[in-house]
Amino acid sequence: MDQELVENLRKVGIPYINDIPWGTHICSFFGSKSDLLGIVVPYFKAGLENNEFCIWVVSEPLDVSEAREALEAAIPDFQSYTEQIELYNHRDWYQVSELDADRIVQAWITKLKAAISNGYEGIRVCGSTVWTDFRSWKKYLDYEAKVENIIGSLQTIALCPFQLEKCGLLELLGLAQIHDFTFISCKDPFSYLNSMVNTDRFELIGKMAASVAHEIRNPMTSVKGFIQLLQGDKDLQKYSSYFMLMIDELERANDIITEYLSIAKPRVRNVENHNLNEILTTMLLLLQADARKEDKDVILVTGDTADILVDPREIRQVILNLVRNGLDSMPSGGVVEIRTSMQNNEIVLEVEDSGHGIPEEIQVHLGKPFVTTKEHGTGLGMYVTYNILKSYQANINIRSSNEGTRFIIRFPSAEGGNSDYICRYKSG
Structure with missing residues (x-):
């Protein structure tokens, strides 16, 4: 030296x-x-x-x-x-x-x-x-x-x-x-580091998106407005297909931003006893309207169920994500079936589609950001879905083949069977 x-x-x-x-x-x-x-x-x-x-x-x-x-x-x-x-x-x-x-x-x-x-x-x-x-x-x-x-x-x-x-x-x-x-x-540095590895790296992506979302959305809104203005010009009708494509792409970009924001945006939970059948019934017309735009359908078959201790906004988000994923996986004429039942003191929610199925190598990674079967998907919708269900101590099983996919979700009953879960959310 x-x-x-x-x-x-x-x-x-x-x-x-x-x-x-x-x-x-x-x-x-x-x-x-x-x-x-x-x-x-x-x-x-x-x-x-x-x-x-x-x-x-x-x-x-x-x-x-x-x-x-x-x-x-x-x-x-x-x-x-x-x-x-x-x-x-x-x-x-x-x-x-x-x-x-x-x-x-x-x-x-x-x-x-x-x-x-x-x-x-x-x-x-x-x-x-x-x-x-x-x-x-x-x-x-x-x-x-x-x-x-x-x-x-x-x-x-x-x-x-x-x-x-x-x-x-x-x-x-x-x-x-x-x-x-x-x-x-x-x-105990490993407790911090393990937490970072398991959650923070993806939450930070959402936080970054939240910080700059308005800067991205403002010019996007302006561009979309000008395109719609041009669509009304008779001399430019021959370009209408291009204008539609541009608007579709802007809306897709906005959807991606929304998915990022759903990770980042803090939300105060309003957790109370709710009946899953009632939540599903209020959503059915919306889900069917989405499906019928593409000549598909959504049907609901309910059984007797106990109440669950949840924030209904989060459960609606879970259902919406699962049903829309199912609709996206199916050709015209496909049907997504939603079923509820009570098994072993657990409330069971099943969402089944008749799509092309999820490959096994993708199934094991579902719930992680950026894992998706969609050509232009981000996987963030399923990441949010899995995190919500995990927070309610719900179990998730997947059965999939080339004839379709069934998600089976089991919630603990608010009437018993998991007192730690109930107390944790009542005190929050």
Whole structure:
């Protein structure tokens, strides 16, 4: 290793990290407040003891007073360093009206120049902020990338801590990519990581879509309006088939956006006892109207059933998704049959179509986003369906052949058989 580089290695202070050179940009993920203090306090203690000017931009879950108290408790002679360290609230440091990466980077450089002119060897900083949506997250990522691009040539060490529960896979991977190295300090990191793998990566896609949906839909609405205006021009009648195709494609794009939004949009559940037969009866005319547009049909055969503890809006969404998928899979003349019954204290809902069936290799992955048999499908409708049913502890079975597909869904009865399920939703 270069002799000059070795001589200029800096003590990090964090037990499991070796000495590092100036210009190192560190990313850490922490679980709890104590995890965060276990990283940052020894990090600054090492900086103070090695003649570095220190700056801590404090953000959740700490405030400035808590951060100062932690430093005072861990560093017996902390009062002798009060001119060597500055603490800021993250809102004061990062934001005026919104994150301005150029301004903040310049502020770091100004602090570095002042520190060196005052006899310090460099600066040691710690800071991160929070993002509320995809736009602010993207701005923060751009800021971190700018820091990474310039920090290598500066007498600066930067630590950026992030709370695991505030991060999904999108943030986790994005932040790790633009730092020199990354570590996790958490008593049980796998509980966070498993949760991310199972759910967050797809929910984040929905959140991203929710943030930009209005920006996409506004121009789409304008384009559709102009196309409809052109449709009314007699001189352009020869292009009518093209206009119809364009409108169909715009509507398909809008449907995809709607599916993404159904993942992202938070909804307060209104869970009460409802009878599945009553929910289906109120939907039947709508389902049949959809089917008969394409010379297909939907029939309903109900048996006696107990009530189920659900939000009826979610159950309607499940039924709508299953029936429409069945209709899409069938040629003209096809029929989707919906049946209800009571079996072993469970309410059974069956939706059966006479379509082309679902291949076995697709069946095992149904309920995951982007798994679909449709040429232009996203699989998000089934993802939402499976998540809703899973939240009600309903069991889903599929029987499929080249003569059709039957979904068999078993709900626990609200009258008994699953008290944990009932209590959980009554208390919510």
